[in-house]
Amino acid sequence: MTESLEQQLDRLHREVVQLYGEGRYGEALVFANQSCDLVRRAFGADHPRFAIRLINLAVLYCSVGNYAAARPLALEALEIQRRAVGEGHPDFATALDNLATLYRLVGDYAAAQ
DSSP: OOOOHHHHHHHHHHHHHHHHHTTOHHHHHHHHHHHHHHHHHHHOTTSHHHHHHHHHHHHHHHHTTOHHHHHHHHHHHHHHHHHHHOTTSHHHHHHHHHHHHHHHHTTOHHHHO
16 A cells, blocks of 8 residues: 555654654654655645755754754745745744754854844
């Protein structure tokens, strides 16, 4: 039996959460990237669900210390949320908070402000 899109996304999410919890970040990144690609193909690169996947991917990259890979993902997610839901929406605030956290982790406190 073929999995539906939602079943595939749920399975990928469970894999990411499990692997992340086990500290297997590199493997979690593989599944997180697959999830990102699947959502982008299904809903488009301007969809809020894609932005959420980008944020999750950025968090994973931060977990392995790859802030250079995380930053453009966090910025892209922020812009998608700005266009899709607006600056007054909680999802935009979450994306903004994630970006500020990333800047704080790399010591760029002015940008985090």
